[in-house]
Amino acid sequence: MDGFTRRKEMKKSDILNAAWALFMEFGVQKVSVAEIARKANVSQVTIYNYFESKENLVHEVIIFYIDKEWLEYELLLKSNVPFPDKIKQIIFNKKETANKIHEDFYQYFMKEYAAEMSYIENLYIEKTVPSFINLFNEGKEQGYIDKDLSNEAILFYIQMMKEHMQREDVYQKVLPMTEELMNLLFYGIMGKKEDEKK
Known part of the structure; x- marks a missing residue:
């Protein structure tokens, strides 16, 4: 260059x-x-x-933000951090983001998320799903996810949640519940929280 x-x-x-x-x-x-x-x-x-235009700038900012976030997730998912700590960091990151993001910008973000074949959708298909499968396998190997749960069933559950959150009437209400939903998503799969296993 x-x-x-x-x-x-x-x-x-x-x-x-x-x-x-x-x-x-x-x-x-x-x-x-x-x-x-x-x-x-x-x-x-x-x-x-x-x-x-400002509209194009907003679109590019959302892509810029997603790429930045995904890079951090990728580093975390590929790291040697124990499985429960990876989950905690993912939830904490979502909570931090939800606390910091302005409601108006969140609505723009979610409109982009809801658009068919958006940048977010492509990233989800090409990178997020394969990375989540690796994460689930890691959780199963370490005994944190029920081995009887198929990855297909887990992904189907995530896909249902994702599709529901793409509806405008849903994503307009979801921001205050971000941490709870992430807890439900991950600890629901794991059965119980790490501190409850001791």
Whole structure:
């Protein structure tokens, strides 16, 4: 990558980071392109040159955020961290995100999630499902997931939950319950929480 391309990519990354931070705190509606430009230390013209419109920028910020989150999950899932601790970290991360994300930005995020063949859907099919299967197998090997439960049944359960959460009337209510739903998803599969096994 030459110097010009590198600088361009860094500038684009600065804009995405600035927009993401502002959207997380204030939501999409209340944040102007001028405010994003100020925070990213670029001109508004630069933002429009890179993203064409605020709507496209929001879409790109969601993809940027998903990629960032997925990279962290991937590192966690491939690590030597014990299975129960992986689950706790996944739940804690979801709780932290739910506590920090502005309701307005969350609604934009969920509209993207609900769109057919969205970036999120492709990531789910190509990367999340195979990684979850590996995680379930690891949980079974370590005795935390019932070996009689097939991966197909677990994935079917997750798919039902996922499809339900893609409905607008559902995702508008779900944010305050994020931690509870993650607990239900993972500890429901495991049978009981780790501290209850002792």
